[in-house]
Amino acid sequence: MNKNIAIVGATGAVGTLVRKLLVQRKFPYGEIRFLASEKSAGKEIEFDGRAVPVELMRPAAFDGIDIVIGSTPDEVALEFAPWAVAAGAVVVDESGAHRMLDHVPLVVPEVNAAAIAEHQGIIASPNCSTTQMVLAMKPIHDFASIRRVIVTTYQATSGAGVQGNADLENGTRASIENVEWKYRAFSHPIAFNVIPQIGSVQDNGYTSEEMKMVVETQKIFSCPSLEVCPTCVRVPVQNCHSESIILETEKPVSPDEARQLFEAAAGIKLMDDPRNGIYPMPIHCDDLDDVFVGRIRRDLSRENSLAFWCVSDNLRKGAATNAVQIAELLASTEYSKCSSSN
């Protein structure tokens, strides 16, 4: 049976992609409802060939809804999620508000789809930098048991929202024309620069973005002893995060074995012919759902350690696609038993 869907934050960058993906992927929806704050409520937006009004996000707006996809800041998610759950809907939350709560599954379908069955009304989608990494880790972990991950990121400005991309574009123009640009999304210039801070700085010297990569990875693999050393850096790229990843494993895994594992894995595309200049780069991965891997090689500095490079569209698999995939699983027969919807 088709599911009644509400999207909260439907007019944002990720919400716009969610709308597009529901149509492209032929999501089995019944009613569709777009919810937003007072600022956006009252507008009409196009969906699947017709105009749909944007309604005010309030408790009664969730009546009759089966699945809510939330693409909002944390504070908005904390406000609407209890209303949606009370109305009997299941929330797929892309924000960071609920990810680390014990009763909330944190899900990347290719990695831990079964965790969906444990939900009590809310399922969280991980942070973008975590999602592409755990997806790439999964086949290696199944084969060789990962003990330690060292990850260094090159994150796009779209991760800082629409204003992040406006800062990059306007800041770059201003830099070329040698005039000033007042950055809004970033506390330092991002044009022709790299910024080694994403999020706030914690007591241990790590940023909130870095700590998400640690704790979310441990939760997704149900493995608190999996050690992660992250460094998160913003680079002047519009879209698609790149990550340099080193995996130390219990059993050996050769580059050739890794290539075979990646090739056979759902959601992963191998681009690994560096002698011919073939490896993933942000310009290749824009608006695609896969996680791309390349530059696969033995870590020269340790046995049982594998190095590679990984790029993915942070707005798609890193956010919208992953949430829609979770919603698809909720809508499917396999998981319908665990839905608390009416």
Place this chain on the structure above:
Amino acid sequence: MNKNIAIVGATGAVGTLVRKLLVQRKFPYGEIRFLASEKSAGKEIEFDGRAVPVELMRPAAFDGIDIVIGSTPDEVALEFAPWAVAAGAVVVDESGAHRMLDHVPLVVPEVNAAAIAEHQGIIASPNCSTTQMVLAMKPIHDFASIRRVIVTTYQATSGAGVQGNADLENGTRASIENVEWKYRAFSHPIAFNVIPQIGSVQDNGYTSEEMKMVVETQKIFSCPSLEVCPTCVRVPVQNCHSESIILETEKPVSPDEARQLFEAAAGIKLMDDPRNGIYPMPIHCDDLDDVFVGRIRRDLSRENSLAFWCVSDNLRKGAATNAVQIAELLASTEYSKCSSSN
């Protein structure tokens, strides 16, 4: 006594900086001679308030010269170095042509100045990405013995020469105006992109730039067992290389101890107050000689492991400044005994 100096490649980006630094640092020069290929010979360039002709690089051009600073491609260095040595000069070579030869010291003065005494006519200056890293490693290595280095770079386009920066600027303009730009220094677009390849790809899957970071680091520390796992990446930044560095050490070193060690070290500037947005970035380090470090923190994934962020001007300490420092040591009393000059 003042030394007679020749600069080969004096009109290039690094050679231009070498000329500037010799004047700024009041290098004790006697005669100064600029040498170049037929293309540039015959021009005049300004030096210390007077016009100096650019002479053709040929064996006789090194007669009477004490110290040669070479800022040239490898193949040019291989051509002129034997002529210079035969004429009794000492060559400070910034190219990669001689670095790994047993009889050629590879020197970063703050790290292994004493190696200069072993020279037989040629002293090499390391690759830019190596130089800033080994300088930052030195105080930690002396205190705690480094066993393993994991380094991930964010390298500026100036490392690919004048054409690299032209590609970045013109490619960026073209991208903003939505027109084509034919890249010359890079085999992929660098505007709003990152390229995980610098140099050619070796049999082991590493690039030539990455392997330089391995073998040069081992040679500079006279420590073939020092393990290095490098990933070198080009980013759309005009100048100054950034590096995320993880050092695994034999003895523990806390972040506070590391800060004290960095503060006391020659050539290093500490910028480490991330809560207030203070850490090194390329925009801060341009046209400065120091190696800047920040984001110092304990590696969450292993005991006796330290993570930090390091930025330096790849044309200055990464090239011109390091070469001029070596020349200064050659010119000083302390090292004059080992000069084979007349």
